[in-house]
Amino acid sequence: MAVLKPRSRHLWFAWLLVVAVLSAAPPAKISPEYAYKAGLLSKLDQFVEWPARAFRDAQSPLVIGVLGEDPFDSYLDELVLGEKIGERSIIVRRFRQGDDVADCHILFISRSEAGQFEKIISALAGHSVLTVGEDDGFEHAGGIVRFAVEGGKIRLRINPDAAKAADLTISSKLLRLATLVTKEKG
Amino acid sequence: MPSTRKFSAPALTALLISAAALQAQSLGPLPTPSALKMMSVEQLMDIEVTSVSKRPEKLSEVASAIQVITADEIRRSGATSIPEALRLASNLEVAQIDSRQWAISARGFNNVFADKMLVLIDGRSVYTPLYAGVYWDVQDTMLEDLDRIEVISGPGATQWGANAVNGVINITTKSAKDTQGSLVTTGVGSQLRSTAAARYGGELAPGVFYRVYAKYFDRGDSVRPNGNKSNDSWRVGQVGFRVDWDRTSADQITLQGDGYDGTEGQVGPDTIRANGANLLGRWTRQLAENSDLKVQLYYDRTHRRIPGSFTQNIDTYDLDFQHHRPLGAAHDLVWGLGYRLVNDGVVNTPTNAFLPPRVKHQWFSGFLQDEIALARDQLHLTVGTKVERNDYTGFELQPSARLAWRPDKTQTVWSALSRAVRTPSRIDRDLFSPATPPYRISGGKNVVSETLLAAELGYRVQIEPSLALSLATFYNSYDNLRSLEPLSPPLAFPVVASSGLYGHSRGAEFSADWRVSPRWKLHAGWNELRVSSEPQTGTIDRSTRDSIARDPNHQVFLRSSLNLSTRWDFDSDLRYIAPIGNQNLPGYTEADLRFGWRPSAPWELSLDAQNLLHAHHPEFNSPGSRREIQRGVYGKATWRF
Structure with a gap:
């Protein structure tokens, strides 16, 4: 700051003070990939229709669940804050292994739950939960949507049979952007 | 039940951050939640989120002093024009001369016509071959449609060609696919007296997207040092379109064009009239994962009538071809060919004349660049050259060698040696004053290309995902810089334009980006610069060496982007620009503030204050011709539907 005149120095200091007071949150520990x-x-709900019975009433919120270690820090909460689908608000809930996750509408299953997928997914049979995972084979194990990273970019892999079994309708707009995985393909 | 969110249309169309160039460096900056909200699923899927095993396609963009200004940063800066947005790049000198003129350059030799910076908008050069420099008053588009601005300080001549001596500014707009739906924006204020713009984007046929836009603004006067208005208020209207056709997943065709018309005040009763139009077509084809072809053709017309000075009409036709392919495992080749034809017609006045008034010039160019993996993922050498032929000086060679060492995925050490040239323009060869003999000032038939030899050394590090630092240092040695030499010394006049100066510059550019939290981002920039020039042996220069380089020795920038909530943004920045000694221009500190509010998804309201700290302050020129920039406050409303 040696190049600054004293008056300027005060300005810098005042400016730093203002921005420092306005926010005192800890640094984010999250990589761009997970952002x-x-x-x-947070946008998947725009492309999915749930059956009416998946909600108690027209006001009850849409629940995005995160099962296992949460890789998103506060991002997911910030992304859905204030967003609405019709009269529904969107809320984020976090679960640990063994919790009842059947009330979720979207369930992100963290890598920390690897090896438990089939168990988690079979427990959701009969419930309309859009399961989302990341690991290889997630969509073959009955998961509906997988975030795969290919060529450095996020790719969607969707298992339409699993979606149908859960009574979920995924819009063609999203399906067009995804690679569809059916049983025949293995 | 249907669950289409009401805001999905704007979300699909809206602003995005696309720091692809930086993403390629394995760990890009963290996007803010509000930026993510604005992105469509397609856009989210188009970002490189992890380092790819293949080498980044544009090594030069990473292993060089590049800064990327994203669409989100432009929106949040409150910039109302492209020059104002360029203040976000701390590796640039940006000085507002008066209400409508700007001096913008990297690495020194800044001037009213900063002739060592190449500026491209969607691949179209806007460097004027008449005057050598950029008329910033007519370089505009819907700011909401900008995708990003890459600012490369340092020579980019091997790839970009002549006049990319001190740097390249590469402005790109979004694909029409990403600007679907309607957007209307309007603002009123004290300096930006009024502005209105509208854009509509739709789909002509499956996979064929288009947008059309129209905008208008009216900007107020700058003032003289005593506070009196300087009669340079101005207004411009502009319309344009862009069509993007993803013919197949590998073929993309773009057709775009703009037209504008403006009137601008100047000293004296008559106003300047500036208008123009351009049309550009581009076809890119992905041949394989690492291989692509690009063909681009454009036409550009500019007209400017400066009462009492001259009237110009310039027609430019440009054809470019580029092919990129790997060769074996270790080589990545890019080569290209280019042709440009310029028809330049000037209507002279008694005061001064371009002689001959009408000229036709052609440029031919070719370049070849090879990126060689010396040690996979760790050490890359990029060598290449551009060969260019112009009608003034014949063949010009612009080679460079660039070495990048990445000891790990978070650090890059790079170094480069380059040669670049500024080829003569009509202002060097053809400008006479007065219009008939005896001339006091004559065009120099012997003006040759200015040459630069540049050495650069830089370091980038991602200390953690939230903190990135970059340092670039350089030493530039120039020869044959433009001079004005007396024909019969010791008489001061007449003078003739010549190439009689040496120049040297050295400096350092430091920048830091810190995401303090998901809601708060800080950017800091610090530039040090020393420029000098002296006459070659046996040369008596009258161009007043003071006038070819008007640069501050230091510049410091601080910027804060804070999301007070998901609906409220607060952005602030401070800049300190040191005195410009040879212009007796004092240093100054200025601040901009912006409050943005999104009361509901389609609406965004903002209150912006620009140059808040002084009623008016000067940024350029010597006291006699100096104009001062006034504090500006404006409010703006944007509606997306």
Whole structure:
């Protein structure tokens, strides 16, 4: 700051003080990859129709669940804050292994739950939960949407049979952007 | 039940951050939640989120002093024009001369016509071959449609060609696919007296997207040092379109064009009239994962009538071809060919004349660049050259060698040696004053290309995902810089334009980006610059060496982007620009503030204050011709539907 005149120095100091007071949150521990994945996760509801019975009433919120270690920091919460679908607000809830996740509408299953997928997914049979995962084979294990990273970019892999079994309708707009995985393909 | 969110249309169309160039460096900056909200699913899927095993396609963009200004940063800066947005790049000198003129350059030799910076808008050069420099008053578009601005300080001549001596400013707009739906924006204020713009984007046929836009603004006067208005208020209207056709996943075709018309005040009763139009077509084809072809053709017309000075009409036709392919495992080749034809017609006045008034010039160019992996993922050498032929000086060679060492995925050490040239323009060869003999000032038939030899050394580090630092240092040695030499010394006049100066510059550009939290981002920039020039042996220069380089020795920038909530943004920046000694221009500190509010998804309201700290302050020129820039406050409303 040696190049600054005293008056300027005061200005810099005042400016720093103002911005410092306005925010005192701790640094984010999140990589860009998970920031963008959070972005995608928060937008999936725009492309999915749930059956009426998946909600108690027209006002009850849409629940995005995160099962296991949360890789999104506060991003997911910030992304859905204030967003509405009709009269529904969107809320984020976090779960640990063994919790009842059947009330979620979208469930992100963290990598920390690897090996438990089939168990988690079979427990959701009969519930309209859009399951989202990241690991290889997630969509083959009955998961509906997988965020795969290919060529450095996020790619969607969708298992339409699993979506149908959960009574979910995924819009063609999203399906067009995804690679569809069916049983025949293995 | 249907669950289409009401805001999905704007979300699909809206602003995005696309720091692809930086993303390629394995760990890009963290996007803010509000930026993510604005992105469509397609856009989210188009970002490189992890380092790719293949080498980044444009190594030069990473292993060089590049700064990327994203659409989100432009929106949040409150910039009302492209020159104002360029203040976001701390590796540039940006000085507002008066209400409508700007001096913008990297690495020194800044001037009213900063002739060592190449500026491209969607691949179209806007460097004027008449005057050598950029008429910033007519370089505009819907700011909401800008995708990003890359600012490269340092020579980019091997790839970009002549006049990319001190740097390249590469402005790109979004694909029409990403600007679907309607947008209307309007603002009123004290300096930006009024502005209105509208854009509509739709789909002509499956996969064929288009947008059309129209905008208008009216800007107020700058003032003289005593506070009196200087009669340079101005207004411009502009319309344009862009069509993007993803013919197949590998073929993309773009057709775009703009037209504008403006009137601008100047000293004296008559106003300047400036208008123009351009049309550009581009076809890119992905041949394989690492291989692509690009063909681009454009036409550009500019007209400017400066009462009492001259009237110009310039027609430019430009054809470019580029092919990129790997060769074996270790080589990545890019080569290209270019042709440009310029028809330049001037209507002279008694005061001064371009002689001959009408000229036709052609440029031919070719370049070849090879990026060689010396040690996979760790050490890359890029060598290449551009060969260019122009009608003034014949063949010009602009080679460069660039070495990048990445000891790990978070650090890059790079170094480069380059040669670049500024080829003569009509202002060097053809400008006479007065219009008939005896001339006091004559065009120099012997003016040759200015040459630069540049050495650069830089370091980039991502200390953690939230903190990135960059340092670039350089030493530039120039020869044959433009001079004005007396024909019969010791008489001061007549003078003739010549190439009689040496120049040297050295400096350092430091920048830091810190995401303090998901809601708060800080940017800091610090530039040090020393420029000098002296006559070559046996040369008596009258161009007043003071006038070819008007640069501050230091510049410091601080910017804060804070999301007070998901609906409220607060942005502030401070800049300190040191005195410009040879212009007796004092240093100054200025601040901009912006409050943005999104009461509901389609609406955004903002209150912006520009140059808040002084009623008026000067940024350029010596006291006699100096104009001062007034504080500006404006409010703006944007509606997307």
